[in-house]
Amino acid sequence: MIIGLAIFFTILSLIASYRVVIGPTITDRLIGADTIGIFMSMVMLMIALYYDIALLVDIILAYAVLLFIDMLIYAKYFEHGELYK
Amino acid sequence: MTLRILFAYFLMITGAAFAVVTVLGLLRFPDVYTRIHAGAVVLTISAVLVTIGTAVYVWEFFLSLKIMMIGMFFLFSNPMATHAIARASYKRKIVLPEQYEIDAYSDYLGRDK
Amino acid sequence: MLQKISAFIALLLSWFIFAGKITADVVIVGSAASLLVTFFFSDLLFREVNHRLPWYHYLRKLTLLLLFVPVFFYEAVSAAFKVSKHVFEKNPSFNPGIVKVKTELTDITGLSLLANLITLTPGTLTLDYDRNEQVYYIHWIDVETVKQAELKKKLIARFENWIGVIFK
Numbered sequence: 001m002i003i004g005l006a007i008f009f010t011i012l013s014l015i016a017s018y019r020v021v022i023g024p025t026i027t028d029r030l031i032g033a034d035t036i037g038i039f040m041s042m043v044m045l046m047i048a049l050y051y052d053i054a055l056l057v058d059i060i061l062a063y064a065v066l067l068f069i070d071m072l073i074y075a076k077y078f079e080h081g082e083l084y085k
Numbered sequence: 086m087t088l089r090i091l092f093a094y095f096l097m098i099t100g101a102a103f104a105v106v107t108v109l110g111l112l113r114f115p116d117v118y119t120r121i122h123a124g125a126v127v128l129t130i131s132a133v134l135v136t137i138g139t140a141v142y143v144w145e146f147f148l149s150l151k152i153m154m155i156g157m158f159f160l161f162s163n164p165m166a167t168h169a170i171a172r173a174s175y176k177r178k179i180v181l182p183e184q185y186e187i188d189a190y191s192d193y194l195g196r197d198k
Numbered sequence: 199m200l201q202k203i204s205a206f207i208a209l210l211l212s213w214f215i216f217a218g219k220i221t222a223d224v225v226i227v228g229s230a231a232s233l234l235v236t237f238f239f240s241d242l243l244f245r246e247v248n249h250r251l252p253w254y255h256y257l258r259k260l261t262l263l264l265l266f267v268p269v270f271f272y273e274a275v276s277a278a279f280k281v282s283k284h285v286f287e288k289n290p291s292f293n294p295g296i297v298k299v300k301t302e303l304t305d306i307t308g309l310s311l312l313a314n315l316i317t318l319t320p321g322t323l324t325l326d327y328d329r330n331e332q333v334y335y336i337h338w339i340d341v342e343t344v345k346q347a348e349l350k351k352k353l354i355a356r357f358e359n360w361i362g363v364i365f366k
Contacts, residue, residue: 001094008101016108019120027117027174031124034166035107038132038159042104045139045152057151058216064155068162075169079176106282113285118323118337119292122281125317130278133271147218154215160271164317165310168324171337175325 006046013039030074037067089141096138103131117180118171125167132159200253205240206232262364269360273319280320284339292339296325299334299351301358308365315357322354 016039019032041060048056077083110123136156140149174180176194213228214220284292303309313324313334321339328335336354 005097005101009104012104012108016111019111025117025174025180027170027180028120030170031121031167032111034163034170035111035124035128038128038163039104041155042100042132042135045136045155049139049142054148054218057148057155061151061155061158064158064162068158068166071166072169075166075173078179079169079173081177103278103282106278106285110281110285116292116294118294119339122321122323122339123285125323126274126281126320127278129318130274133274147215150215151218157267160274161314164314168313168317171323172325 002046002050006043006050009039009043009046013043026078030071034067034071037063037070041067089144093138093142096134096141100131100134100138103127103134107131117174121167121171125164129159129163132156132163200256201244201246202236202240204256205243206236208243209235259364266360266364270315270318273315273357277318277320294337294339296335296337297351299336299354301332301334303358303362303365304332305365308361312357312361315361316354319353319357 013036016032016035019028020036023029023032041063044056044060044063048054048060073083107123107127110127111120114120114123133156136152136159140152140156143149143152209232210228213232214224217224217228301309301312303312309327313327316322316324316334316336323337323339325335325337327333
């Protein structure tokens, strides 16, 4: 059941990568990348549950913070054209 | 198979169904900003439901609290990230909506339709 | 002073959650680390207040915020159902538009919380906030005429009342 959900989320993120590869504009690619990041953190949560690794939960928290900061930095870069302003 | 485990499975499967809705909306919606809607609302709820289901499944005090913290972080951070992306793509003219009838924001930025 | 004390307590509580147990060595190392972080970076976590208020005022605000989280979650779930109804239509067709909504709030935490709530409600997305005119610019997924936009603005006034009670 748990490992089935992990495989399911992996397949969904493969389908969502259509928007990253084909997507007409940059915004589509960013939204697709955000979706894939959140699905990957869910996959990591399921793996931590299945193999009973409690340490992986800390890594997921750090991964979520990094995903948020990544999205903000990309948005800022595409808005201003440069990072420091 | 107690009632608690069944409830946890129910939450996880609801989250997975919302994830399917997210991917379908990402593929099917016609406009960039409507795709952002699918990414902002449904994706957040799917992630939060899966994390709450996991916290119910584990059912230890500190570990469940830590997993709930991930869900809370997603609930508050994902709308902010999508807002930043939408505003950037409007301001830098990466994507411009052409056929909108009501558009107060382009008046604010000082552009003509 | 109140800012530093509350930052120290919040950091120590999150240290306990990360450590996973409360024993003597965890308390000693955690309070040392939290004290160090509080000494340098406490102004990043909570803002310094200008006007003096009694301490139970902040306790009331914290309790109301914790009570607000289930409301936030419920609104988001009902919004997700309304958006998923659009997905299963045969031809997803919308009439998007960007409207201007005036707000009365001035507190910056309440403003960002309201912006998050607007983004999570069905069919709306916050694009920008103007500090001089106190207006939000909101991308609406399905708005046809100006009259309908006026009617839909009442939905947002409901959330604004709730947040105005917390951050008055």
